[in-house]
Amino acid sequence: MSGNSYSDRLQEDTPYLTSNGRLDEHLVDKIVLQLNRVYPQILSNKEAEKFRNPKTLVRKRLSDLLKHLKSKGDLACQEFYRALRNNADKIYATLPSRKNMTSPVFFLACFSVAAGLAFLMYYNNSDIKPTGASKKVLGFSAFGFGRHIKNILISYLDEVSLNN
Structure with missing residues (x-):
């Protein structure tokens, strides 16, 4: 693992998460909604609308969301991982940062x-x-x-x- 913080883990997992077909539109919307409802200081209503815009490609929205969360800090990244685990446990279990823990x-x-x-x-x-x-x-x-x-x-x- 490249680092111990959630920001470092998210940096390591970003290419895996943004690869084609990994997270579908429905799943990205569920994660954005969970982040917006549970922690509005991490993702405001306006930001949530931006990341749920159906006119933008899912890959672009997810990439922008991950950049936004990294800029917000470690707590935001931790909450993203919590939302990912709640909504897509299989994807969460196969993350590169999780696999590196079995060294x-x-x-x-x-x-x-x-x-x-x-x-x-x-x-x-x-x-x-x-x-x-x-x-x-x-x-x-x-x-x-x-x-x-x-x-x-x-x-x-x-x-x-x-x-x-």
């Missing part, structure tokens, strides 16, 4: 957690007695996990301490 780093982080848990379960042998230091590490690592994993780690530590 390789995210995959590696999830894989590392899964591999660590698999390693822990594989070597969860009752014959092996952990030292005092490893008990402390396992005990404190339970704080960072969810409820189910925390229960597994704590029950493992309880079982090990009963065997000692």
Whole structure:
């Protein structure tokens, strides 16, 4: 993703949104109406009429709307994304800025957690007695996990301490 702000996301998504056939006239009108009704400070009645003019091509109206929202600031861009999600969830889910959130780093982080848990379960042998230091590490690592994993780690530590 090029930036964290909604304006940066909108800048990245503009070519995708303005490509032919992506958003039809009915959908653009619904988004303009939602922005006008919910936030009249973002889109006044006069501006809404301009962006809903049927004599202008949909692609031109959408392009002008996106430029206008970028000039209004981050809140306006955020509200555009909210309106897009409410009216066209499938298009919202396929935006380039949304797809970039599933980066390789995210995959590696999830894989590392899964591999660590698999390693822990594989070597969860009752014959092996952990030292005092490893008990402390396992005990404190339970704080960072969810409820189910925390229960597994704590029950493992309880079982090990009963065997000692």
